[in-house]
Amino acid sequence: MTHPTTNRYRDLFPEKAVAGYLNGASRAPQLKAVAAAARHALWWREAHPGMPVDKFFGDVEDIKNLFARLINCPESGRIAMTSSASYGVATVAKNLPLRKGQNVIVVEAQFPSNYYSWDVLCKEKEAELRIVKRPAADAGGTWSDRVLAAIDEHTAAVAIAHLHWADGTLYDLAAIRRRTDEVDAWLIVDATQSLGAYPFDVQKIRPDALVAGGYKWLMGPYGCGYAYLGERMDGGKPIEENWINRAGSDDFRNLVNYRSDYRALAGRYSVGEHSNFIMAPMQVAALQQVVAISPEVVQAHCAGLWAGIAPQLQELDVALKKDRAHHLVGLALPDSIDADRFAREVEARGLMLSYRGDSVRVSPNVYNVAEEMSALTAALAAASK
Template identity: 40%
Template sequence: MIDCQRERFSIPEEVHYLNCAYMAPLSHGVVQAMEEAARLKATPWEFAPVDFFTVCEHFRERAARVADVAVDSLAIVPSVSYALAVAARNLPVSAGQNIVTLADQFPSNIYVWRELAARTGGKVSTVERSSQDCWTAAVLDAIGPDTAIVAVPNCHWADGRIVDLERVGVACREAGAALVLDLTQSLGAMPIDFAKVQPDFAVAACYKWLMGPYGIGMLYVDPKHHDGEPIEYNWINRGGSEDFARLVDYRDDFQPGARRFDMGEKSNPPLLMGASAALDFLLEFGVDAIAETLADQTQAIADAAAKMGLTSAPIGTRAPHFLSLGFPGDVPGGLTERLAENRVHVSLRGTSLRVTPHLYNNGADREALLAALR
């Protein structure tokens, strides 16, 4: 178990923030890195042309270590919707083919597929899970010879129930379907073996479980798509762009690997250096240890909540860092507002109370939540 890291965050003792799936608080280290990076704009003569590239590669290298993938397989993106637009541009869908998604999946991983299906004559197939199960069986049942793309998360953003991505990856390869993942609610808090899953594209925004700032994320691109088409054509992604004196010697080649998919104006020191500091925090402990520690936290809450008649899925059906508490009847009116009055901060998603702690939480946070629920 990892010791509580609360002293590294600006969370007052009386505040009980159990809502990392909503937005992670920035650690002191991340804030300091962002402030130092912002001051670079005050002295731009000290920001050399090479720094446009080094700040990017510093972030890319750390992101690759957290995901355990090759550095050249990662692109820098501003959002999940941007990354999924890249995926949609590079994956074929024919008339009559389907794109598999989860019911009540987060909108950024729905709208892009609806638009792609409308343009190509395909259709979006939304799967429903059995009431007490994880999502795996429902996804596997939906994959067939007419499946073009499976676009799913590792765990559902509302209920935390998992998709077994290794089994889904096998089914996709057998059907000739592409696999696109939104890992925003899992990467950094839940292990994933990219070598076994073999996604075509996978994205994670940094502002949740990667503990970083808003407005930046990482996009994994399988090497077979490295010659694909970006959604914007900016100068810095082209070959030879390190030589500022020759930028008007226009070139058709790109920077190596997935860098052709990097967003424009990617060399933003506050975002990149802040996100890098956040990734360093995760790398200090390792994703496996973080997942184990968060599983211990969520299970302790689940066990105590069960004594009040609240239900939850077991770990294995749900992600270790995600706990959704169900009520025996209707959700009490104004529940989250009443909890907030007691300085307990969680989220209501559908008919479940979503409780998502991190390393900054302690036993006092757990007891405050349980006392407020009682």
């Protein structure tokens, strides 16, 4: 691959971190601003042996406000700080009023973090975990149609991603929300592979809960996550009982006077030590940049990248799904392309992407340029039998 051109967004990252990197769905390359925030946090820690009270709360409020802005949530108090998507899912599972004989709906090959909690809960409650299979390529209807058909009067919840982590299939969350409303079921959305790169509006979709890991499209450090928790979660039971989630926790002098009441709304659900004095400034810097770029810009940029190689893909008989986003695309290789040779050709061209199930997962972002997509089609052509 020749030395790629640049764009205004590519310069936000070290060149060696983004050159040939078509794997944002695995982990985001580190923004320069995030690395700078980490270095400043380390310097501050070295220079200040004590921890002022405001350091426990200031960055956290900034993070919640930024995340709320990203999902068009008018109440930042509905945002909980988590350590991962699975922590958020487990929190919701603990509070779902599931009864014997009901069902929870997931889709086939869903990411494990949004599967295991439901599997355990359904077994405990003697409920059904209903798995909606992916439709065959020649079958009529969409995967969303199958999810809608699976919902019935016994459905307690639909736990689904905004788009499938392996092949990029988009689900019609608006239609699924309308159907869950009809049967009084919860809608729990794992947006780990969409938030930051694909628009989401909690006021339009109205999920009962939305969770996301923060180290992919949200550009944060590994080990951070977020959850939006709707009214059905008000007054629920958190996974852990930590000091900072209790009302009045900013009054250190009175922490010895135990309180039974929690901080408002989703404040009771945040993971312990979420004020992490190294990670929190990194999260602020990451979310500031994600909001500044905007998911709409990510989609438009990535759509242009795919449009640029559409003729070559057609010639190679590599089809793009219609019901998909542009930042995460699962390519199904035809029999005319040798998959093992393709993997070698990709590596030889300095590209990075992922293989998930039977899909070649290509996940570009605003830092990618046309030359990298051309290198992808060159690898496909070279692997053609």
